Amino acid sequence: xxxxxxxxxxxxxxxxxxxxSLRDLSTEAGALAVKDAGLDGKDIQALYVGNMSSGRFIxxxxxxxxxxxxxxxxxxxxxxxxxxxASGSLAFRKACLAIKSGEYDIIMAAGGEKMTDIKGPEAIAxxxxxxxxxxxxxxxxxxxxxYALMARAYMNTYGLTRDELSQxxxxxxxxxxxNPLAQFRFEVTAEQVARSAMIADPLRLLxxxxxxxxxxxxxxxxxxxxxxxxxPIWVKGSGQASGTLALHDRPSLTEIPATQIAxxxxxxxxxxxxxxxxxxxxxxxxxxEEILAxxxxxxxxxxxxxxxxxxxxxxxxxxxxxxxxxxLKLGHPVGATGIKQLIExxxxxxxxxxxxxxxxxxxxxxxxGGTGATALVxxxxxxx
Amino acid sequence: xxxxxxxxxxxxxxxxxxxxSLRDLSTEAGALAVKDAGLDGKDIQALYVGNMSSGRFIxxxxxxxxxxxxxxxxxxxxxxxxxxxASGSLAFRKACLAIKSGEYDIIMAAGGEKMTDIKGPEAIAxxxxxxxxxxxxxxxxxxxxxYALMARAYMNTYGLTRDELSQxxxxxxxxxxxNPLAQFRFEVTAEQVARSAMIADPLRLLxxxxxxxxxxxxxxxxxxxxxxxxxPIWVKGSGQASGTLALHDRPSLTEIPATQIAxxxxxxxxxxxxxxxxxxxxxxxxxxEEILAxxxxxxxxxxxxxxxxxxxxxxxxxxxxxxxxxxLKLGHPVGATGIKQLIExxxxxxxxxxxxxxxxxxxxxxxxGGTGATALVxxxxxxx
Numbered sequence: 001x002x003x004x005x006x007x008x009x010x011x012x013x014x015x016x017x018x019x020x021s022l023r024d025l026s027t028e029a030g031a032l033a034v035k036d037a038g039l040d041g042k043d044i045q046a047l048y049v050g051n052m053s054s055g056r057f058i059x060x061x062x063x064x065x066x067x068x069x070x071x072x073x074x075x076x077x078x079x080x081x082x083x084x085x086a087s088g089s090l091a092f093r094k095a096c097l098a099i100k101s102g103e104y105d106i107i108m109a110a111g112g113e114k115m116t117d118i119k120g121p122e123a124i125a126x127x128x129x130x131x132x133x134x135x136x137x138x139x140x141x142x143x144x145x146x147y148a149l150m151a152r153a154y155m156n157t158y159g160l161t162r163d164e165l166s167q168x169x170x171x172x173x174x175x176x177x178x179n180p181l182a183q184f185r186f187e188v189t190a191e192q193v194a195r196s197a198m199i200a201d202p203l204r205l206l207x208x209x210x211x212x213x214x215x216x217x218x219x220x221x222x223x224x225x226x227x228x229x230x231x232p233i234w235v236k237g238s239g240q241a242s243g244t245l246a247l248h249d250r251p252s253l254t255e256i257p258a259t260q261i262a263x264x265x266x267x268x269x270x271x272x273x274x275x276x277x278x279x280x281x282x283x284x285x286x287x288x289e290e291i292l293a294x295x296x297x298x299x300x301x302x303x304x305x306x307x308x309x310x311x312x313x314x315x316x317x318x319x320x321x322x323x324x325x326x327x328l329k330l331g332h333p334v335g336a337t338g339i340k341q342l343i344e345x346x347x348x349x350x351x352x353x354x355x356x357x358x359x360x361x362x363x364x365x366x367x368x369g370g371t372g373a374t375a376l377v378x379x380x381x382x383x384x
Numbered sequence: 385x386x387x388x389x390x391x392x393x394x395x396x397x398x399x400x401x402x403x404x405s406l407r408d409l410s411t412e413a414g415a416l417a418v419k420d421a422g423l424d425g426k427d428i429q430a431l432y433v434g435n436m437s438s439g440r441f442i443x444x445x446x447x448x449x450x451x452x453x454x455x456x457x458x459x460x461x462x463x464x465x466x467x468x469x470a471s472g473s474l475a476f477r478k479a480c481l482a483i484k485s486g487e488y489d490i491i492m493a494a495g496g497e498k499m500t501d502i503k504g505p506e507a508i509a510x511x512x513x514x515x516x517x518x519x520x521x522x523x524x525x526x527x528x529x530x531y532a533l534m535a536r537a538y539m540n541t542y543g544l545t546r547d548e549l550s551q552x553x554x555x556x557x558x559x560x561x562x563n564p565l566a567q568f569r570f571e572v573t574a575e576q577v578a579r580s581a582m583i584a585d586p587l588r589l590l591x592x593x594x595x596x597x598x599x600x601x602x603x604x605x606x607x608x609x610x611x612x613x614x615x616p617i618w619v620k621g622s623g624q625a626s627g628t629l630a631l632h633d634r635p636s637l638t639e640i641p642a643t644q645i646a647x648x649x650x651x652x653x654x655x656x657x658x659x660x661x662x663x664x665x666x667x668x669x670x671x672x673e674e675i676l677a678x679x680x681x682x683x684x685x686x687x688x689x690x691x692x693x694x695x696x697x698x699x700x701x702x703x704x705x706x707x708x709x710x711x712l713k714l715g716h717p718v719g720a721t722g723i724k725q726l727i728e729x730x731x732x733x734x735x736x737x738x739x740x741x742x743x744x745x746x747x748x749x750x751x752x753g754g755t756g757a758t759a760l761v762x763x764x765x766x767x768x
Contacts, residue, residue, distance in 0.1 A: 059513060066516070073626070243458060244453050
């Protein structure tokens with residue numbers, strides 16, 4: 001079986017990019033990744049692009065071919081993958097499988113989203129394309145509303161308080177302070193979170209990831225060529241699973257089965273368990289989801305996720321720092337997010353992260369689409 | 385290297401399906417394919433879905449997870465692939481690579497599009513998502529307009545006449561007469577084509593593929609399990625290439641380089657040449673494109689594509705029948721089209737097509753996105 005390594009990374013600032021189009025952003029990220037790998041564009045054999053909804057955000061489908069065109073990569077095969085907010089990780093996983101198929105040795109996997117070109121309410125409607133259009137969107141639910149249902153159920157079942165939930169954005173904003181690519185670089189206090197505008201009870205403004213423009217790219221290579229590159233970071237495990245699109249079809253609102261299944265597959269493939277993970281990026285689109293992820297990934301027993309926050313385990317300096325770049329809270333250009341997460345773990349394992357964890361050897365990324373109808377978990381390692 | 389075979393096919397009627405949603409259509413096609421393969425849904429290990437623009441057509445992204453959900457396939461991995469009108473073939477090719485990676489033995493690759501839920505002008509705008517939004521859509525071009533530019537350039541360069549161009553829809557409507565799944569089952573004459581409404585000079589209504597709802601699915605298996613199935617049809621070659629999104633960036637309007645490159649890759653992989661192809665499905669979204677495809681695929685020298693029509697070579701009964709199910713002219717649900725083409729070639733090689741070619745052993749499909757910014761060519765064979 002072919003092994004796959006990441007040998008180059010590139011990411012734009014997460015921001016409202018009023019003067020850059022999606023083609024500009026994706027070319028910027030791609031060029032950075034190619035340069036980081038010490039390659040030239042002509043070395044890239046295939047392009048995979050994760051994007052959720054460019055059709056609605058900017059009136060443009062056929063995005064992978066456009067990205068290849070704009071970056072001068074024609075005529076290489078260009079493939080867009082979509083699974084809502086998990087589109088980036090999905091493109092990455094498909095690129096891994098393409099290398100494992102034996103057909104390619106060097107692939108670029110990228111993700112991007114330009115979300116600010118349409119008005120706020122239109123963006124909210126576009127994002128609801130990730131939920132069940134017939135059963136959720138049509139009755140007026142928003143994504144904050146869906147996660148609010150999950151947060152309320154969790155608080156009722158496990159006794160999570162407002163101030164405990166606030167530890168998620170407090171930690172992630174603190175982590176993001178050092179990240180020059182973060183969209184919002186300021187600390188928040190429990191009082192600020194608790195007094196921020198109510199969006200969907202119990203979730204407040206500072207519980208929510210923002211609307212962001214951005215792009216990210218990585219270069220993947222096969223083990224056949226990996227020794228040409230310095231500091232390859234290896235893909236040890238990759239898991240993908242699906243769940244019901246509609247939240248009401250799930251047996252429980254306080255866990256996401258697709259995450260559990262994707263994690264098991266990734267752990268099994270990597271031959272490790274949750275106890276072996278030293279740094280992780282998890283999908284904190286809304287505060288509650290970071291706590292659910294702790295439990296679904298096996299970092300904490302059911303109902304005990306908050307302990308990792310209260311004990312500072314998942315803060316930088318703790319035993320398992322999570323979202324050391326600030327996570328989705330500090331920017332969530334949906335199609336780019338999964339790739340951005342992988343980049344943070346690559347940087348941690350290389351030893352050049354903005355919030356560097358001390359010498360980690362194994363890291364994990366967790367990226368979901370919608371309320372968890374798609375989940376992808378990747379485990380990266382310093383050693384092959 | 386793992387070999388891949390198709391062992392089940394299923395397709396809905398190409399139609400305006402006013403009483404069926406996309407989830408209904410995709411489940412219908414998937415269930416037919418599973419039954420055709422003699423399998424049960426629980427045997428399917430992964431799902432790949434080709435769809436161009438469900439976000440704009442029906443307000444729904446995250447379509448592969450929805451299809452898995454609706455079909456009871458959860459929690460298998462579900463991946464949507466998009467390359468405009470080539471999305472179906474793209475999903476198929478990614479499913480082939482996933483099997484070649486060694487991770488799966490049985491995958492469903494499907495495609496679907498529900499195009500009639502929005503008004504005509506909105507559908508035209510959505511389809512322009514396949515072109516370059518900044519340089520083509522924004523100045524008011526439509527897809528018929530883009531292909532009209534190609535048709536006019538070809539007519540001027542190679543002396544193609546109106547009545548010669550009309551041979552494409554005349555042949556394909558004749559072929560479609562026998563296809564119970566075709567959207568429009570009637571013959572057309574040269575006079576009818578020449579007098580049909582002008583859409584974008586020189587292309588008239590009967591030069592254009594219709595707006596269609598439909599879904600199609602195939603079951604792919606690895607050679608490790610293929611002997612469990614009767615009559616497997618083998619994927620001998622698969623090629624994918626990209627071109628510029630905008631037509632004005634191409635060196636010529638009368639050929640599509642991405643088709644030429646994808647075809648070369650597929651021929652090389654299959655170890656065959658254009659002279660070996662006995663039946664083909666090519667992308668006749670507008671009449672002119674079938675003639676360009678003949679030439680780009682190597683079936684005819686440059687400028688001589690029309691001879692294959694005038695000599696009846698590409699009619700049923702000729703030496704290389706093309707679009708024996710009626711082609712895109714008889715229904716073009718964009719995301720489904722690539723899969724529908726593969727199904728027709730599988731049926732031809734099995735010997736149970738509606739317009740059966742006499743005992744073909746090698747067939748080809750050709751599917752492009754936009755004006756050819758993506759091209760995919762697949763070669764199928766009766767023998768491994």
